[in-house]
Amino acid sequence: MLDVYHQNLSSTRLICIMRQNIFQKHGITISDLSIDVPKMIKAKNKSVRQLTNGIGGLFKKNKVNYSQGWGKITGPNQVTVSLNGGGEEVIETDNIVIATGSTHTPLNGVDVDEKDIVSSTGALDFSEVPKSMVVIGAGVIGLEMGSVWSRLGAEVTVVEFLDRICPGIDAQIAKDFQKLLKKQGIKFKLSTKVMSAETGANGVTLSLDAASGGSPETVEAEKVLLAIGRIPYTENLGVQDLGLSMEGLKVNVNEKWQTNIPSIYAIGDVITGPMLAHKAEEEGIAVMEQLAGKGGHVNYNAIPSVIYTYPEVAFVGKTEEDLNAEGIEYNKGVFPFMANSRAKTNDDFDGMVKFLSDKKTDRVLGIHIIGSDAGE
Numbered sequence: 001m002l003d004v005y006h007q008n009l010s011s012t013r014l015i016c017i018m019r020q021n022i023f024q025k026h027g028i029t030i031s032d033l034s035i036d037v038p039k040m041i042k043a044k045n046k047s048v049r050q051l052t053n054g055i056g057g058l059f060k061k062n063k064v065n066y067s068q069g070w071g072k073i074t075g076p077n078q079v080t081v082s083l084n085g086g087g088e089e090v091i092e093t094d095n096i097v098i099a100t101g102s103t104h105t106p107l108n109g110v111d112v113d114e115k116d117i118v119s120s121t122g123a124l125d126f127s128e129v130p131k132s133m134v135v136i137g138a139g140v141i142g143l144e145m146g147s148v149w150s151r152l153g154a155e156v157t158v159v160e161f162l163d164r165i166c167p168g169i170d171a172q173i174a175k176d177f178q179k180l181l182k183k184q185g186i187k188f189k190l191s192t193k194v195m196s197a198e199t200g201a202n203g204v205t206l207s208l209d210a211a212s213g214g215s216p217e218t219v220e221a222e223k224v225l226l227a228i229g230r231i232p233y234t235e236n237l238g239v240q241d242l243g244l245s246m247e248g249l250k251v252n253v254n255e256k257w258q259t260n261i262p263s264i265y266a267i268g269d270v271i272t273g274p275m276l277a278h279k280a281e282e283e284g285i286a287v288m289e290q291l292a293g294k295g296g297h298v299n300y301n302a303i304p305s306v307i308y309t310y311p312e313v314a315f316v317g318k319t320e321e322d323l324n325a326e327g328i329e330y331n332k333g334v335f336p337f338m339a340n341s342r343a344k345t346n347d348d349f350d351g352m353v354k355f356l357s358d359k360k361t362d363r364v365l366g367i368h369i370i371g372s373d374a375g376e
Helices: 002-019 037-061 140-151 171-183 277-291 320-326 341-345
Strands: 069-075 078-083 088-092 096-098 102-104 132-136 155-159 187-189 192-200 203-210 217-221 223-226 230-232 264-266 305-307 312-317 330-336 352-358 364-371
Touching (some): 002 140, 132 140, 132 203, 140 305, 155 217, 171 312, 171 320, 203 223, 320 330
Antiparallel strands (some): 078 088, 102 230, 192 203
């Protein structure tokens, strides 16, 4: 999914650059700019096929057996697979690793049909640019996908229950990030909750209310994206029947990613921590190292995150809010790209770099960037 985001975000970033007349400022004139959404979706689907086939190729190369179907843990050392082609396969194994990922968080009164009201999956499959779109949730996925369709020409409004966007990232970065998105034409309704969504002939009607005080209102849009977060995908896997220790839908593990059943491990979105592909990948490697007796390790204080909008937002480590809450004295250094010669000559100077370091030792505690290619 992440690489599919990259493709659409990269394509629409070029459109954004052209519309900002950056090419013209450099003496390059382009005319007859047009958008072919079906071709974009076709390219996206091709990438999905290639990436999926690539994984299959890696399995074959490394002699990994691959069963296609619905797997259910039917014992501490057993997985039963209802095969896609019919029939059943029982796999006996020494160890089991749960790595089933996550799905979108549902919202009462808003039923996803992947047509008019969509999750991030459906938002990648529109056949044309919607005239208007409401994004429920001002988190990473909502802003990434809202940004894509805004660049393509949709009028995008983001509705968020909290009084800020991107909860969890540095507050100063979030504030500046919102200003840049507003400048691109994205509208925001913060401190607002969605009560219901009704689909009709002309699109979707949303009933909104203020999170605290204020008056109810309705908003209409051709498409609605539900992006209020993600939840672990652990239903119908047999984990409850086995008595696996859970916290809601989340699997509890120890420092070795081991559950209360010693032969069963869990990694990625189904356990505590950021729901990031590279975090899950590192945990997967670490578990294999544990099983091989090599003592795998993941440094959770050094897991980077990127918001793939334009400009991008990238960060790793502590925020100012984290450090203040923990009572850690720190130094702060901020450098705007406006003062960077390369950014100035490229006419692409929105954003800044922010470093946070320990006041006594000067150890770097957090890095936060807004800017073109910040994730690089």
